Amino acid sequence: MNINFSKLTAAGNDFVLIDNRESVIAKEDCQSLAKKLCNRKHSIGADGLILLEKSACKDFKMKYFNSDGSYASMCGNGGRSIAKFAYDLGVANLKMVFETDAGVINAEILTEDRVRLDLYAPRDLKKDIKVKVNGKEFDVDFINTGVPHAVIFVDDIEKIDVFGYGRAIRSHKTFVPAGVNVNFVKVIKGNTLLVRTYERGVEDETLACGTGIIASGIISVLKGFAESPVKVIARGGDKLLVSLKNSNDKISNVVLEGPALITFKGTVKIQSEV
Numbered sequence: 213m214n215i216n217f218s219k220l221t222a223a224g225n226d227f228v229l230i231d232n233r234e235s236v237i238a239k240e241d242c243q244s245l246a247k248k249l250c251n252r253k254h255s256i257g258a259d260g261l262i263l264l265e266k267s268a269c270k271d272f273k274m275k276y277f278n279s280d281g282s283y284a285s286m287c288g289n290g291g292r293s294i295a296k297f298a299y300d301l302g303v304a305n306l307k308m309v310f311e312t313d314a315g316v317i318n319a320e321i322l323t324e325d326r327v328r329l330d331l332y333a334p335r336d337l338k339k340d341i342k343v344k345v346n347g348k349e350f351d352v353d354f355i356n357t358g359v360p361h362a363v364i365f366v367d368d369i370e371k372i373d374v375f376g377y378g379r380a381i382r383s384h385k386t387f388v389p390a391g392v393n394v395n396f397v398k399v400i401k402g403n404t405l406l407v408r409t410y411e412r413g414v415e416d417e418t419l420a421c422g423t424g425i426i427a428s429g430i431i432s433v434l435k436g437f438a439e440s441p442v443k444v445i446a447r448g449g450d451k452l453l454v455s456l457k458n459s460n461d462k463i464s465n466v467v468l469e470g471p472a473l474i475t476f477k478g479t480v481k482i483q484s485e486v
């Protein structure tokens with residue numbers, strides 16, 4: 213079977229997007245297909261597979277799978293990408309509303325390559341958790357911004373071993389069984405954060421993680437390190453903006469703004485055993 217796809221990048225977090233409104237991909241095949249299509253040596257290559265599906269009440273529904281095949285209820289960079297993809301397909305207007313398993317999102321295509329997402333409220337905030345890995349103790353703040361995130365402030369963002377510490381914290385007993393995405397954050401002048409993320413499901417550092425950037429922005433505001441709107445520079449150098457309202461640690465009006473671009477389109481042959 214031949215399937216049309218678009219490849220998008222959102223701050224260097226890259227995705228394969230497929231229009232699955234007619235259920236060409238069966239539910240039980242999604243995970244193995246994600247693994248295959250995201251493989252950078254043998255297929256298209258991406259951090260995740262995103263399916264655009266029919267929604268009963270909104271413009272469409274987003275389904276997200278990491279490159280290792282695991283399902284995730286949300287992806288911030290993927291959310292901007294699917295908005296761009298939906299507009300390009302003619303499924304949605306410049307302003308749209310879509311469903312994810314984390315909540316409903318209002319999106320707006322701002323320019324050729326910039327998208328704004330208005331998100332649901334985050335949950336499960338836990339501050340100042342002590343986590344010891346590889347002989348070092350970290351002060352971790354946890355928040356679920358659609359998927360689980362650990363946020364850690366560091367002095368030297370260039371030197372921190374994101375892969376080594378990120379991988380160990382991701383699977384630390386505090387965060388099992390779900391695991392956690394791990395964000396290392398440096399606050400710099402100009403109300404700006406530098407963020408590096410070890411992503412669960414990619415099992416490596418990615419060039420950006422949208423929900424991780426939101427988590428880092430929220431925690432920075434809660435700790436008084438920054439004010440909304442917070443500027444964020446992702447590992448790949450792209451600039452994003454996070455804004456929110458905070459009333460005694462009750463977070464609302466969360467907005468993520470950042471790039472999303474279609475890099476190419478193609479057709480991929482799916483083998484029957486998928």
Ligand SMILES: N[C@@H](CCC[C@H](N)C(=O)O)C(=O)O
Nearest residue numbers: 284287288289359421422423
């Ligand atoms: N890259 C995403 C997050 C994707 C899901 C994550 N890896 C998980 O499994 O929790 C983003 O931009 O938010």
